[in-house]
Amino acid sequence: MINKKKVQEVLNNVYLNGHKTSIIENNFVKNIIIFNNEVEIDIDINHPTLHVKKKLENDIIEQIKKLSNDIKIKLRIKVISKKNTLNETISGKKLENIKNIIAIASGKGGVGKSTITSNIAISLNRLGFKVGVLDADIYGPSQHIMFDVEKSKPTVKTIKNKSVIVPVLSYGIKLLSIGFFTNNSQALVWRGPMATKALNQLINDSDWGNLDYLLVDLPPGTGDIHLSLIQSVSVTGAVIVSTPQNIALADAKKGVKMFQYENINIPIIGLIENMSYFISDNTNNKKHYIFGKDGVKNLSDDLNLNFLGEVPLSTSIRESSDVGHPTALQENSENSKIFHNLAKSIVNKVNYRNKNLEPSKIVKIKNMDGC
Numbered sequence: 001m002i003n004k005k006k007v008q009e010v011l012n013n014v015y016l017n018g019h020k021t022s023i024i025e026n027n028f029v030k031n032i033i034i035f036n037n038e039v040e041i042d043i044d045i046n047h048p049t050l051h052v053k054k055k056l057e058n059d060i061i062e063q064i065k066k067l068s069n070d071i072k073i074k075l076r077i078k079v080i081s082k083k084n085t086l087n088e089t090i091s092g093k094k095l096e097n098i099k100n101i102i103a104i105a106s107g108k109g110g111v112g113k114s115t116i117t118s119n120i121a122i123s124l125n126r127l128g129f130k131v132g133v134l135d136a137d138i139y140g141p142s143q144h145i146m147f148d149v150e151k152s153k154p155t156v157k158t159i160k161n162k163s164v165i166v167p168v169l170s171y172g173i174k175l176l177s178i179g180f181f182t183n184n185s186q187a188l189v190w191r192g193p194m195a196t197k198a199l200n201q202l203i204n205d206s207d208w209g210n211l212d213y214l215l216v217d218l219p220p221g222t223g224d225i226h227l228s229l230i231q232s233v234s235v236t237g238a239v240i241v242s243t244p245q246n247i248a249l250a251d252a253k254k255g256v257k258m259f260q261y262e263n264i265n266i267p268i269i270g271l272i273e274n275m276s277y278f279i280s281d282n283t284n285n286k287k288h289y290i291f292g293k294d295g296v297k298n299l300s301d302d303l304n305l306n307f308l309g310e311v312p313l314s315t316s317i318r319e320s321s322d323v324g325h326p327t328a329l330q331e332n333s334e335n336s337k338i339f340h341n342l343a344k345s346i347v348n349k350v351n352y353r354n355k356n357l358e359p360s361k362i363v364k365i366k367n368m369d370g371c
């Protein structure tokens, strides 16, 4: 006969990812109720990774089944927030009109973060979502070029006695970019507090209206802009872009670690591999893995994160970005199908994240030692 003690005993074999002691010893198990052949378990954890939660569920079920195979298991795993994240914004305003803020990041520059951002924005819009893009790459803003609005300037209007910036609209996407306010030589001196302030204004003092997704194209690396973004708004999750090349993967890993750092704790929605392969016209659709094969997929597996998909190295992807008409706009083309599927995959993972994890919060960083 199954009893509470036996359940506790088997749960003592279950470890939450990264912990050296069991979920019982860590006091994660809050309640065990046994009724006939049904066991109900309440667990509180403070780890936001979706895979970790899923693995924990599987491990618990496996252990309980050892006690009896026909037992019904009801698991309630609650993800509680860390004490050092506070639900407040610097300006004291919450962005309730924006449902999901997705940070698009990479470790290394030039891996295609901006190209992927623009194409996913267009694909999300084609799926019926209201989408905004914020180009936060102070070192090399490029979304204004990709969206063919290089010469445009956002206007300013007054709402409730306050001046707000109105994003530029292109291909159905609302766009704001640091590139609208600087030229290339200025961008360099914009580092530090000035850039942080500008970013804050572009997010908090702009008339984004209602959005399902705001994609934030971040600069490469893990610098000030990343930290100011996550301290200015509640980021739903991060998407990491990398090529399969070792040198890019190492940097991508650092990018992941920054979002997972315990004072930051932003869920990783998944990883995208760009420039995965090249298909030349005269080799019968044979894929050439120029930068190595499956690098990002393997990294995702190693880190227990979602692999969202791969994007080929393609002349038309590059050309269409250069002329300000992203490839995802070309309905029924192979490349647009690839981005369409990536967008669908992001929507699924974000929905899953929103259902299973706590709502995102503004990060309040106290101590970045070891990040």
Ligand SMILES: Nc1ncnc2c1ncn2[C@@H]1O[C@H](COP(=O)(O)OP(=O)(O)O)[C@@H](O)[C@H]1O
Binding pocket: 106, 108, 109, 110, 111, 112, 113, 114, 115, 116, 142, 274, 275, 311, 312, 313, 314, 315, 317, 318, 319, 321, 322
């Ligand atoms: N899948 C791809 N196929 C071909 N060219 C690409 C692809 N992805 C990006 N590029 C090109 O590589 C360069 C860097 O891409 P970009 O999106 O600006 O990278 P990042 O934003 O990471 O610095 C650009 O010239 C872009 O057109």
Ligand SMILES: [Mg+2]
Binding pocket: 113, 114, 115, 137, 140, 142
């Ligand atoms: Mg870029």
